[in-house]
Amino acid sequence: MNGIINVYKEQGFTSHDVVAKLRGILKFKKIGHTGTLDPDAVGVLPVCLGKGTKICSMITDWDKTYEAVMLLGTITDTADISGNVLKSSEVNLTEADVLEACESFIGEYMQVPPMYSALKVKGKKLYDYARSGIEVERKARKVVIKSLHVNDIDLEGKQKFVTMTVECSKGTYIRTLCEDIGNKLGCGACMYKLTRKRVGQFCIDDTLTLNQISALVLKGEFESVVKAIDDMFPQYPKLEVTVEGDKLLHNGNKIDLEYKEQFIKQFEGIDFVEGDKLRLYDSNGIFVGVYRVCEGLLTPIQMFYDANE
Known part of the structure; x- marks a missing residue:
């Protein structure tokens, strides 16, 4: 079984928990x-099966879209509501203040990863240092906030909330974004709720819960929801090789474009620009690689x- 399924990660599960439960199902x-998706977060978690696991690292490069609820006036050690409260402040802001601060983060900005994260320093995950009370210096990394839309601002209740939809590059921590916005506003903030709406081409409307997946397995219908590996690369042109090219392709050899007429079935319209990526298939139409x-x-x-397959 090879491919990718679009799982809805439920609250309270780690990404590792989801994988463990799927192995059982x-x-x-x-x-x-x-x-990884934080245990308290919910939403899209693409999971790779069989040979599909080879593209896990490639999928992590895809842009993501989140809906986040930010709590103003509260700073925690984890930058989200699950952490210990370090400081509480009064919030005396207007909607215009909030909008201006949020919009100022659109584009590139240097973000310092949170201590409570799975990033490794000297072979050890940051959250392991944090749980031992050790603060480790982290270098700021460039992330890109492609869009940030404020959906709702609630400054009337005892707790002040901002709901926003964020489209961002890989490596962006929404918890840290909330914290940074709070610092800019002068009152502090933490992430109250997070839903991942999209990862690349995978959207939340097409997700399946673990219970739904289990039911499909019992009905013998599970394979119908597994996306093929080559479907993950629709942006790369498709090339099929000739019978003469099969041996080269199956052995993972390079193909000299000087002899493309001999080894490639059809290449009209493809310029073969340096650095371009392509999907290659053998003469029987079987996907071989990128x-x-x-x-x-x-x-x-x-x-x-x-x-051997």
Whole structure:
């Protein structure tokens, strides 16, 4: 079983929990998730199966969309509501203040990863240092907030909330974004709720809960919801090789574009620009791997072919 499924991660589960439960449901060991989602967060978690696990690292590069609820006036050690409150402040802001601060983060900005995160420093995860009371210096990293739309501002109640939809690059911590917005406003803030709405082409409307997946397995219908590996790369042109090219492709060899007429079935309309990526298929139409144009050669980036299958 090879491919990717779009799982709805429920509150209280870690991404690792989801993988462990799926192994039990599917009776299948080769499963991997595509990037951690906080236990309190919910939403889209693409999970790779079989040879699909080879693209886990490639999927983590995809842009993501979140809906976040930010609590103003509260600072915690984890930057979200699950942490210990370090400081509480009165919130005396207007909606215009909030909008201006939020919009100022659109574009590139340097973000310091939170201590309570799975990033590793000297082989140890940051949250392990944090739980031991050790503060580790972290370098700021460039992230991109592609869009930030404020959906709702509630400054009337005892607690003041801002709900926003954020489209961002890989490596963006929404908890830290909330904290940074709060610091800019002068009252502090933490993340109150988080829903991941999209990861690349995977959207929340198409997710399946673990219970739904279990029901599909019992009905023998599970494979119908597994997306093919090559469907993950629709942006890369498709090339099929000739019978003469099969041996090169199946062995993971490079293909010299000087001999493309001999090894490639059809290449009209493809310019083979240096650095471009392509999906390569054998003469039987079986997806073999993702290749890159490099110095006049098609060079494999990731192979998915198994001669024993």
